[in-house]
Amino acid sequence: MTAERTIKLAIAGLGTVGAGTIALIAAQGRLLTDRAGAGVEVVAVSARDRGRDRGVDLSAFEWWDDPVAMAREAECDLVVELIGGSDGVAKAVCEAAMEAGRHVVTANKALIAHHGTALGRLAEEKGVALGYEAAVAGGIPIIKAIREGLAGNRFTRVHGILNGTCNYILTEMRETGRAFDDVLEEAQSLGYAEADPSFDVDGIDAAHKLAILASLAFGAAVDFGNVHVEGIRRIAPLDLEFARELGFKIKLLGIAERTEDGIYQRVHPTMVPVQAPIAAIEGVTNAVETFGDFVGATVLQGAGAGAGPTASAVMSDVLDVAAGRRAPVFGVPAERLTPAASLPMTGHVGPYYVRLRVIDRPGVIADVTAVLRDNAVSMESIIQRGRDPEEPVDVVMTTHETTEAAMQQVLVAIDGLDAVVEPPTLIRIERD
Incomplete structure (x- = not known):
């Protein structure tokens, strides 16, 4: 099958994922064409070290020392950003590409976590796609x-x-x-x-x-x-x-x-x-x-990571662009992405595990349970490993459901007890 059209890619960043993406395209060219109804071709690349051996042939691609200039000026339809980092060059590459009317695909979770809403709005304003499947959980779609x-x-x-x-x-x-x-x-x-x-x-x-x-x-x-x-x-x-x-x-x-x-x-x-x-x-x-x-x-x-799984996720976004499939960047139009009420951790309610290291002497457990009582926290179970009046021992307790705020007060009070020899360890329990 010969594709009637070809989508041309410029790749910024040639680390593990960048090299993996090039290798995937080389290995799966016919499959990609069949599934997207269009050819996929890398035409330009950019990275910091031109001479590094990355295990793939780069000779057919135009090399750019400046990835931002490549994103803005290269003869391509889509820019794949694989540089990383929440700001600086990675952000500038994505913005330059979209301002120039080019689609963007990125594996950069820090960039999307910090600037995803703004970049999503820019993509919709410019009528281009912003794909980030590879930014979360590697090869899991x-x-x-x-x-x-x-x-x-x-x-x-x-x-x-x-x-x-x-x-x-x-x-x-x-x-x-x-x-x-x-x-x-x-x-x-x-x-x-x-x-x-x-x-x-x-x-x-x-x-x-x-x-x-x-x-x-x-x-x-x-x-x-x-x-x-x-x-x-x-x-x-x-x-x-x-x-x-x-x-x-x-x-x-x-x-x-x-x-x-x-x-x-x-x-x-x-x-x-x-x-x-x-x-x-x-x-x-x-x-x-x-x-x-x-x-x-x-x-x-x-x-969740690695050259193959992450390149697979990158390619899923590229093929969507090639096939003309488009969904809102975050599932709804960008103008509807408004800040939600964010609830503080202190309001979390659930059971807890607490491990204490204490001097094994009479009254220690009574002191601990008094702290729980004073903060309205109910103990579910308690386990003590060993008994040695000469050495500290480990005591573990689990609680019934209570608030994070109450547990943090409990930890401070328990840490202040004379018999407790190191800061308590707290782990939240999820039973659902």
């Missing part, structure tokens, strides 16, 4: 699922494992009993974590993705600034052992909920029941679960 496949539903909640690095670390810690630092070093050696892993393990990467999903699911402006964010650095192997004993697994979850009063957005370690679908997701795999009023719960899982 969650953007199209929410925006198109499940468009007949109002969503009350979306949550998921949105960072494969953290999921890998927690899986290995639970299965091997090794400490966080040890497993993190292994993850870095395997290429699952960067030399500076803070973006992943401190929850920022997952928070970017959650802000995008919340906007899409709830039809509101992207609101990264109001995402509550915690990472996994303080999770110890002992917490994973206690979780198993209590019938839970610990996952770093991104959770967005819509209530009558507004929207909660939160990223933090979470105890989930072992029978929950999300609990079965291990290693570097990602998963997203949505809750729609007509469809109920839907779970999508798959590779």
Whole structure:
């Protein structure tokens, strides 16, 4: 089959995903043409290091040292932005391309989390597409699922494992009993974590993705600034052992909920029941679960990163443009993307897990329960490991449903007790 027309691409950024996208087009050219009714051709590329070996042949493409100039001036229909970063060159590339009437596809979750609403409005003003399937959960087609496949539903909640690095670390810690630092070093050696892993393990990467999903699911402006964010650095192997004993697994979850009063957005370690679908997701795999009023719960899982899965997501947006398929960037017209009421984390209601390290002497538990009583928090269960008057011991308690504000007061008061020898560890429990 010979395509009557060809969509011409300029690619800004030739890292893992950029090279993967070029390799995919080279390998799947006929398939792409058949599925889009148009050919897909790379005509221009830009990156910082022209001489680097990327494992793909770049000789047929026009090289641009300035990606912004390429986005504005290259003879192309669509610009693929794979530079990364929430501002600077990446943002300028997307704006220049759209101002010039070119479609944009990006894998840049930070850019969309910080500037998605403004970029969506610019795309609609200029009559071009802005695709970002690759910005959330790698090869999982969650953007199209929410925006198109499940468009007949109002969503009350979306949550998921949105960072494969953290999921890998927690899986290995639970299965091997090794400490966080040890497993993190292994993850870095395997290429699952960067030399500076803070973006992943401190929850920022997952928070970017959650802000995008919340906007899409709830039809509101992207609101990264109001995402509550915690990472996994303080999770110890002992917490994973206690979780198993209590019938839970610990996952770093991104959770967005819509209530009558507004929207909660939160990223933090979470105890989930072992029978929950999300609990079965291990290693570097990602998963997203949505809750729609007509469809109920839907779970999508798959590779959350990597050259192949992310290039696959990039190409899905490219093929939509090639085939003339268009949907509003965030599911509704951009002018309707208004800020939603953002609810503070202090209003969250749920059960909690708290681990204490205490000096084992008479009256300690009575002091702890007095703190709970004074803050109107009801204890559900308590577990003590070992008894040694010479050494601190671990005590774990779970609570019935209470507010985040009350639990934070409890933590401060417990931390001030003489018998408590290190700051308490708190993990929120999700039973649904």
